[in-house]
Amino acid sequence: MDWGNLPHDPQGCADEVDAAFERDDPLVGVAVIGLSLCNDDAEVTAPRARRAIASGGRQLRCQGLTAVSHMVRRTGEIDDVTLETLRPLLRDPDPTVREHASTIAADIWIFVPHPRLPGWLRRQQRLYRFKGWFASRWIGVALLFRRS
Numbered sequence: 001m002d003w004g005n006l007p008h009d010p011q012g013c014a015d016e017v018d019a020a021f022e023r024d025d026p027l028v029g030v031a032v033i034g035l036s037l038c039n040d041d042a043e044v045t046a047p048r049a050r051r052a053i054a055s056g057g058r059q060l061r062c063q064g065l066t067a068v069s070h071m072v073r074r075t076g077e078i079d080d081v082t083l084e085t086l087r088p089l090l091r092d093p094d095p096t097v098r099e100h101a102s103t104i105a106a107d108i109w110i111f112v113p114h115p116r117l118p119g120w121l122r123r124q125q126r127l128y129r130f131k132g133w134f135a136s137r138w139i140g141v142a143l144l145f146r147r148s
Contacts, residue, residue: 014044021051028052029063036067042077050085062100065089069107076111083108083118090124 017035020028032052036045049071052064068086072078086108089101108117109125 011044013038014048017048021048029060029067032067033063033070036070036074039071040074042071042075042079045071046079046082050082053085053089058094058097061089061097065097065100065104069104072104072108072111076113078108078112080118083121087120 013035017028017031020031025031029052032045032048035048039045045067049064049067052060052067055061055064065086068078068082086101086104089097090105092098092101105121105124109121114122
């Protein structure tokens with residue numbers, strides 16, 4: 001399949017992604033990202049991104065997370081099921097997946113209205129901001145004592 005020539009209609013593109021999953025295409029993650037970039041309907045993109053995230057391979061999981069990021073940026077929407085799929089990845093033993101999931105959580109925080117986000121994501125973002133504030137203050141104090 002030539003992934004540069006996906007169908008222009010969103011459902012045709014989604015059907016092609018589903019077919020790629022069924023035949024275990026090595027470029028299915030790229031197709032999921034392409035779907036998220038060309039589709040304005042989060043309900044079409046989210047199930048395919050979740051399927052990629054739930055896969056066993058690190059690369060496909062990260063590509064699914066990237067698709068979620070693009071979906072959120074384009075639509076400003078995310079469903080509860082996708083959020084709950086993301087949550088365990090924030091504590092994944094693989095540092096690459098964990099870091100990527102943290103970046104996607106930050107994108108969700110930026111592009112989705114906060115009242116529609118769950119409490120655990122709000123707490124995680126507050127903790128992340130506090131860590132950044134604390135680190136900047138710690139560096140400032142350390143530099144102050146270094147000059148003395």
